[in-house]
Each structure stands twice: as structure tokens, then as C-alpha cells.
Amino acid sequence: MDAKTESSQADMAYPRLSYIGLSGMLLTFSPRLSESANRAALAFAAALKVESWAGVEECATTLTSVYIGFCPQVLSHAALKAKLTSLLDSADWFAARLPQKRRLWRIPAVFGGALAPQLDEAAALAGCTPQQAISQITGQTLRVMAIGFTPGQPYLGQLPQAWDIPRQTGLTPQVPKGALAVAIRQLVLFSAASPTGWRHIGQTAFSAFCPARENPFLLRPGDELRFEPVSPETFANMQNAPDGGASYEALS
Amino acid sequence: MSHQLDILRVGPGVSVQDLGRPGYMGFGLSRGGAADRLALLEGAALLGQSPALAALEMAGFGGDFTLTQDTRFALTGAPMQARLDGQPLVWNAVYLAKAGQKLSIGAARRGVYGYLHLGGGIDTPPVLGSRSRHIAAGLGAALEAGGSLPIGPDPSNITGLCLPVAERFTGGVVRVLSSAQTMRFSAKARRRFEATSFKRDRRGNRQGVALGFDGVGFTAKGQLDILSEIMVPGDIQMTGNGMPFVLLPECQTTGGYPRIGTVVPQDLPVVAQAAPGVALAFRFVSLEEALESAAPEAQVLDELGRQRRALIRNPRDIPDLLSYQLISGAITGAEEP
Numbered sequence: 001m002d003a004k005t006e007s008s009q010a011d012m013a014y015p016r017l018s019y020i021g022l023s024g025m026l027l028t029f030s031p032r033l034s035e036s037a038n039r040a041a042l043a044f045a046a047a048l049k050v051e052s053w054a055g056v057e058e059c060a061t062t063l064t065s066v067y068i069g070f071c072p073q074v075l076s077h078a079a080l081k082a083k084l085t086s087l088l089d090s091a092d093w094f095a096a097r098l099p100q101k102r103r104l105w106r107i108p109a110v111f112g113g114a115l116a117p118q119l120d121e122a123a124a125l126a127g128c129t130p131q132q133a134i135s136q137i138t139g140q141t142l143r144v145m146a147i148g149f150t151p152g153q154p155y156l157g158q159l160p161q162a163w164d165i166p167r168q169t170g171l172t173p174q175v176p177k178g179a180l181a182v183a184i185r186q187l188v189l190f191s192a193a194s195p196t197g198w199r200h201i202g203q204t205a206f207s208a209f210c211p212a213r214e215n216p217f218l219l220r221p222g223d224e225l226r227f228e229p230v231s232p233e234t235f236a237n238m239q240n241a242p243d244g245g246a247s248y249e250a251l252s
Numbered sequence: 253m254s255h256q257l258d259i260l261r262v263g264p265g266v267s268v269q270d271l272g273r274p275g276y277m278g279f280g281l282s283r284g285g286a287a288d289r290l291a292l293l294e295g296a297a298l299l300g301q302s303p304a305l306a307a308l309e310m311a312g313f314g315g316d317f318t319l320t321q322d323t324r325f326a327l328t329g330a331p332m333q334a335r336l337d338g339q340p341l342v343w344n345a346v347y348l349a350k351a352g353q354k355l356s357i358g359a360a361r362r363g364v365y366g367y368l369h370l371g372g373g374i375d376t377p378p379v380l381g382s383r384s385r386h387i388a389a390g391l392g393a394a395l396e397a398g399g400s401l402p403i404g405p406d407p408s409n410i411t412g413l414c415l416p417v418a419e420r421f422t423g424g425v426v427r428v429l430s431s432a433q434t435m436r437f438s439a440k441a442r443r444r445f446e447a448t449s450f451k452r453d454r455r456g457n458r459q460g461v462a463l464g465f466d467g468v469g470f471t472a473k474g475q476l477d478i479l480s481e482i483m484v485p486g487d488i489q490m491t492g493n494g495m496p497f498v499l500l501p502e503c504q505t506t507g508g509y510p511r512i513g514t515v516v517p518q519d520l521p522v523v524a525q526a527a528p529g530v531a532l533a534f535r536f537v538s539l540e541e542a543l544e545s546a547a548p549e550a551q552v553l554d555e556l557g558r559q560r561r562a563l564i565r566n567p568r569d570i571p572d573l574l575s576y577q578l579i580s581g582a583i584t585g586a587e588e589p
Contacts, residue, residue: 019431020484021431021517023517026482045278057275063480150388211389
């Protein structure tokens with residue numbers, strides 16, 4: 001490709017449609033995470049599922065994009081591109097409402113101490129005391145902005161600007177399942193034990209992925225979530241409670 | 253006695269695999285399934301059964317097995333040392349194992365992933381629509397000596413067939429499509445990427461394989477600012493030190509490393525089957541060129557079915573040659589469709 005194509009591609013305005021492999025397209029609403037770009041992706045994906053075009057085999061959202069997997073022998077690239085462009089032009093997706101059938105989850109969590117050893121460090125980076133950090137995180141309704149990396153694992157956001165803290169330079173060799181870790185104005189609720197560069201500030205008894213269940217993925221993109229602070233003693237008693245003491249209600 | 257495959261000895265890289273679990277990327281679960289999907293189709297063609305049936309995928313080494321009932325089986329993918337009660341077996345062919353006969357599958361001669369397909373398929377309970385083991389997601393169990401796997405009802409009784417199979421076990425040049433982040437790499441970096449001879453590194457598994465090469469790493473413009481974005485099998489991501497890592501079916505669903513391009517699905521078996529040290533190179537192709545050689549799996553399966561041939565055995569491998577009726581009738585050749 002020549003230099004002219006290269007620069008025009010780099011400057012291309014968003015939303016931007018890219019091809020992914022032979023049988024995928026990615027519609028990206030913004031190169032940066034924002035509440036409205038995430039909402040646009042969730043709303044567009046919901047609209048796409050309602051359309052249910054023949055040949056579309058997969059529809060997944062990421063933080064600010066919608067991925068469409070399709071069979072090019074059933075639905076050509078040109079045809080899918082035209083359909084997507086037309087759907088994109090049919091509404092102002094940045095002003096769209098969040099999809100229906102979402103839920104509000106309440107999940108108990110222990111913050112700090114031996115179960116979540118990096119609260120103090122993370123609070124200092126965010127310029128507050130550990131107690132203020134707990135109030136800020138538990139005082140806010142968070143959104144499941146995306147599910148990814150491993151099965152069922154939510155990326156929650158967005159925290160206030162003060163929480164735009166970097167990942168640590170080294171990796172924590174392992175945080176347990178149910179760990180709550182923070183970086184770049186987001187929280188990850190680990191669905192399995194994992195190494196991470198994010199700081200471990202809370203611990204839940206919640207399993208976001210339960211393969212034995214009929215629906216093994218407990219959270220859906222767009223769901224809302226609040227963490228309820230509990231003591232390590234209460235946490236110990238919740239380990240065997242259904243869903244680690246979490247509950248949800250439908251959002252209208 | 254129930255119809256099952258009894259495991260006497262098994263390699264650490266052996267697992268039950270089928271075509272995987274499409275449709276769950278939005279929940280963080282990659283499709284998974286056979287590392288070499290073409291090998292699954294070849295097994296289905298040889299046995300004349302559905303490609304959705306599960307087989308045993310054997311990374312590097314197989315194991316020793318017996319069957320509780322007479323069972324047809326086929327061997328595909330990376331060719332491995334294989335014997336049935338001591339008699340050597342040809343790869344890419346379908347046979348009948350009598351109940352109790354010992355099937356021994358050893359090390360791969362070339363490539364990485366060999367497949368043992370059974371008439372009727374492995375009939376373990378599906379989870380989320382698939383029997384595939386997905387290690388990263390904790391789906392499916394590890395296989396152990398002393399264990400057994402149930403086998404489904406066989407739809408056919410055809411044996412003695414083989415398939416001529418295109419060589420895909422010694423690396424080569426694979427075709428790559430531009431992707432969402434390709435243009436973050438300079439034209440010079442992309443040209444160097446195409447001109448570089450890579451070697452499959454020792455690090456690799458069903459999630460992906462690392463590639464080594466001589467020279468400085470490949471970096472993308474603003475690569476530290478990239479939001480974590482969707483990943484698909486075939487994506488070539490440049491990890492922190494600029495070394496390529498090609499994603500395979502069990503990859504994570506999202507990632508933040510920049511991707512220079514995506515290997516076309518019809519060439520991905522070449523990458524999966526490249527053993528450590530094997531040379532690989534990449535060539536960017538247009539979407540049109542990639543589509544031209546791509547066919548839906550149903551069509552590939554039909555084509556493989558037409559390519560089946562009678563298995564001609566080397567007479568030296570037949571110990572009781574004189575007991576065979578060597579000429580019975582004659583055919584004109586017109587019978588072959």
C-alpha cells in the first residue's frame with residue numbers, strides 16, 4: 001500500500017469499519033473508551049441481533065466496538081458492509097439508549113487486607129485514602145462494559161478520572177477467582193485465577209463463569225453492578241452461598 | 253459391553269476435539285475445537301460421517317488404545333507411527349479394529365496434531381454444544397490411562413479407503429489479510445515482515461504459537477494506547493518485544509497487542525502443524541485472492557469425499573498374503589464416479 005492510502009486510513013473518521021480475517025468485520029465507534037462509545041456499541045449490537053441477517057454467525061461487543069462474524073459465501077463482504085452502513089446511518093448511536101433486559105447486580109466484596117493486598121497502593125495512586133477508595137468504588141453503579149479475555153469475565157466502568165491509574169510494570173503471578181482489580185478507570189472481576197498487571201483491591205466469592213449451569217455466563221454486557229463492602233468474617237461465611245452472596249434484579 | 257475406547261496409555265497433549273463452540277465470543281469464550289480443522293473434515297470424509305462428531309486430537313504423541321467392540325477408525329493430520337496389533341498402518345486411511353485389538357499411536361513424524369477418528373464419533377456429553385476440551389476455559393476433562401471414552405452409533409461400515417492429502421506439515425508461505433491494526437505498522441515494517449523468514453518457537457499450544465526470527469522486533473505506531481480489542485484465530489499479534497504470536501482456536505477473545513494481519517483460515521492448519529524449528533513466512537493477499545481459494549467447510553467435505561480412493565497396501569505388509577483371493581471379478585473403471 002502507498003503512503004497516501006496509509007495516511008488516509010490512519011486519519012479515517014470514526015465510526016470505522018474494518019475487516020477482520022476472511023469472515024469478520026469490526027465496527028469501532030471510538031479509539032478511546034468513553035461511556036457514550038461503549039453505549040453506542042451495546043445499542044448497535046442489540047439492534048443487529050434484532051435484524052438477525054442470514055449469514056451472520058457471531059456478534060460480540062468489546063469496549064467500543066461490535067464484531068460481526070459471518071459466512072462470506074452466504075453474505076458477501078459488499079452486502080454486509082452495505083447493511084451495516086445503512087444500520088449505522090439509521091440512528092445516532094452515541095445518543096442511543098442502553099438495550100433492554102439488563103440487570104442490576106449486587107455483589108458483596110472485601111476490600112483491602114490480606115484478601116486484597118493492593119488497596120492501599122491503588123488508593124495512593126488515585127490520590128485518596130483506602131477508606132475513600134472503598135466509598136468511591138462502592139458508591140457508584142458500574143456497567144459491564146465488555147466481557148472478554150477469559151469466559152464470563154467483565155470489564156467494569158467507568159470509575160472517576162482520578163482512577164486513570166496505569167497497570168503496574170510487573171505481573172502479579174496470580175490473583176484468585178473472584179478477585180477485583182483496578183487500572184485505567186476500570187475494574188476487572190476475575191472469572192478464574194489469573195496472572196495480572198492490574199492491582200488487586202477487592203475479593204468476591206462470585207463466579208462469573210459456571211460451566212455446569214444451563215447458562216454458564218452470569219453477567220451480560222450492559223448489566224449494571226454495585227459492590228457491597230463486607231468484613232472478612234462475613235466473606236468467610238459467604239463462600240458457599242449461592243453465587244457468593246450476589247443477587248440481581250431486572251432493570252426496566 | 254458398552255461401546256467404548258479404553259485408554260491404556262496416553263500422551264499429555266491428547267484431548268477430545270470437534271468443531272468447537274461458535275457464538276460465545278461476546279461472553280469471552282473462544283470457539284476452540286480442533287487445531288487443524290481440515291484434519292477433522294478429512295476424518296469425516298474417510299468415515300463417511302458428520303464432521304461435527306468428536307475425535308481425539310493428539311499433540312506430538314498419541315497413546316495405546318483398545319476398543320470394546322469392532323470399530324472403524326481413521327487417522328488424519330500430522331502423520332504418526334501407528335500400529336494395530338503390531339501391524340503398521342498408513343496415515344489418512346480408514347480401518348476396522350476388532351474388539352480387543354491394540355491400537356498404538358506413537359510420535360509425530362512431521363507436524364504437530366494427529367487425529368484418531370472413530371466410526372460414530374466420541375460420544376461424551378456436550379457442554380455448550382461441543383465436546384471439545386477447552387483448557388483455558390476449564391471445559392472438558394484431561395484424559396488418563398485407565399480411562400475410557402464412549403463411542404456413538406456408527407452410520408456406516410466402509411473401510412479400506414484412503415485420502416490423498418496435500419502436504420501441510422512442514423511450514424512454508426502462508427497468506428495473510430490486512431486487519432484493523434495493519435496500518436499502524438509502517439509500510440517498511442510490513443515489507444520487512446513479508447521478507448522475514450520466521451521459525452516456529454518452542455513456546456506454543458492450542459492458544460497460539462510464538463515465532464522467532466533474526467532482527468529487531470516489529471512495533472506499531474501508538475501501540476501502548478490500543479484499547480483491548482477482539483482477537484480471532486489467525487491473528488498475528490506482536491507481543492511486547494515485537495515477536496509475532498499467531499493465535500490458534502483456543503485463544504483469548506480480546507487482547508491489547510497490535511496485530512499486523514490475520515492468516516487466512518485455509519492456511520491456518522499450516523501454522524498449527526508447524527513443529528518447533530519449522531520455517532514459516534507470510535505474504536499479504538487481497539480479500540479477493542483469499543476468497544477465491546476459500547470454500548465453506550461443507551463444500552470442502554464434499555470434495556474430500558470425492559477424493560477417497562481404495563487403500564492399496566504394500567504386499568510386504570500383509571503377512572497372510574497367500575490367503576487372500578487376489579483376483580475376484582474385474583472392473584472397467586467406469587464405476588468410479
